């Protein structure tokens with residue numbers, strides 16, 4: 357597969373397999389240009405045979421090409437994807453895994469067929485419980501848990517509960533376009549899942565096989581990793597994106613002139629729309645309300661802004677979001693062994709002159 361273009365605009369975390377964060381500017385717009393969208397891949401770019409096989413416990417097994425997918429009703433929607441490991445670098449002690457800062461999050465406009473439409477063509481049998489979703493990528497996994505022998509050739513496989521996968525209202529896509537162009541290799545060409553509201557591990561790239569299965573799936577990327585291993589309570593799977601706000605302007609470490617400054621940012625949550633963002637400039641737990649823009653769509657980050665009278669000196673700015681389900685960001689990251697779901701309040705320092 358040809359090497360993807362535009363890798364140079366990203367902040368590299370690892371060169372092979374290529375893993376990179378968006379630059380600060382990737383969070384500025386309503387959507388992220390493709391060349392600024394973060395990339396997270398567990399294995400090298402695979403060769404994909406160009407077809408999607410749908411089988412397992414179904415009445416009508418299928419083999420689909422990208423043209424077959426394009427002949428189904430197309431859905432276009434903006435979706436914010438965030439890696440469950442985003443912000444791992446700020447956890448203490450540092451858990452194992454890629455040391456993501458805070459920029460393994462981006463928003464793109466995805467076009468594809470509904471997963472629900474493909475499944476209804478195949479006709480899942482009544483005894484199906486989950487949909488096993490396999491990417492074409494595979495290899496040795498340097499973090500292999502006890503689930504697999506250390507030298508096993510692993511594929512990237514995830515499962516979705518069958519009612520979720522077959523629900524048209526869940527808006528899960530088999531996407532073949534990103535921001536109006538065919539998918540780039542780094543983002544899962546020729547097609548991938550895009551599962552709104554979920555941490556992006558669910559959005560299987562280079563999708564190659566879908567199988568309806570009659571027992572819950574276990575595997576390295578389902579029950580070995582992408583699990584919150586809490587120090588004090590039973591493990592839980594990584595599912596919906598946790599609520600989080602980011603400050604996009606001023607940039608962390610910026611020097612800005614004294615006077616009125618509009619602070620801008622983004623906020624998102626997998627559990628529902630953002631209802632409030634509070635700003636704090638002191639350690640006194642005082643939160644002044646920002647203006648939160650209404651959602652532009654159900655699955656994308658929301659804009660917020662705050663009019664700040666900036667006085668000379670060094671300032672710390674914190675932004676804390678609340679969603680419609682009542683979730684509020686914690687001050688301290690919820691530490692877990694594999695370092696997932698850090699949605700702690702961001703602290704950004706700026707200097708006003």
Ligand SMILES: Nc1nc2c(c(=O)[nH]1)N[C@H]1C(S)=C(S)[C@@H](COP(=O)(O)O)O[C@H]1N2
Nearest residue numbers: 394395396397398439491512556559560561
């Ligand atoms: N086949 C496959 N799909 C995958 C992955 C992978 O390694 N292989 N990584 C997952 C993870 S952990 C994330 S965060 C997203 C990243 O999507 P992106 O690279 O398009 O930003 O893809 C998901 N889908």
Ligand SMILES: [Mo]
Nearest residue numbers: 396439440557
């Ligand atoms: Mo991820």
